[in-house]
Amino acid sequence: MPAARIAQRQIGEVAGEQTRGGGTHYGSFSQRTEGVGLLVIQIGLPWWVAPALSIAGFAGSLELLLFATIAAAVTAAIHLSTGRRTLLSVGVGTLVYVALSNLF
Structure with a gap:
C-alpha cells in the first residue's frame, strides 16, 4: 500500500474519532435544550x-467579560501614562x- 494511502487512512480514522466525540457532546447539549423548550411550553409561555432565556444568560456573562476587559485596558493606560505607578493603576x-x- 502506498504511503499516501496509509496517511489518508490514518487521517480518516482520526477525523472519525473526533466526529464521534463531538457528536456525543452535541447530543447531550441538544437533549438539555429540548428539555428546557418542553418545560417552557408546558408552563404555558410562548415558544x-x-x-430568549439562553441569549439573555449568555449576554449576562459576556457583559462581565466586557467589564473586565475595559478595566484591564484602563489599568494598562493609567500604568503607562503615570510613570508606571502600579498601586495607582491597579x-x-x-x-x-x-x-x-454596579451601574449595569
Whole structure:
C-alpha cells in the first residue's frame, strides 16, 4: 500500500474519532435544550421564551467579560501614562470594574 494511502487512512480514522466525540457532546447539549423548550411550553409561555432565556444568560456573562476587559485596558493606560505607578493603576482599574458592575 502506498504511503499516501496509509496517511489518508490514518487521517480518516482520526477525523472519525473526533466526529464521534463531538457528536456525543452535541447530543447531550441538544437533549438539555429540548428539555428546557418542553418545560417552557408546558408552563404555558410562548415558544420564543426558551431561546430568549439562553441569549439573555449568555449576554449576562459576556457583559462581565466586557467589564473586565475595559478595566484591564484602563489599568494598562493609567500604568503607562503615570510613570508606571502600579498601586495607582491597579486601584483605578479596580474602581472602574466595580463601577461598571454596579451601574449595569
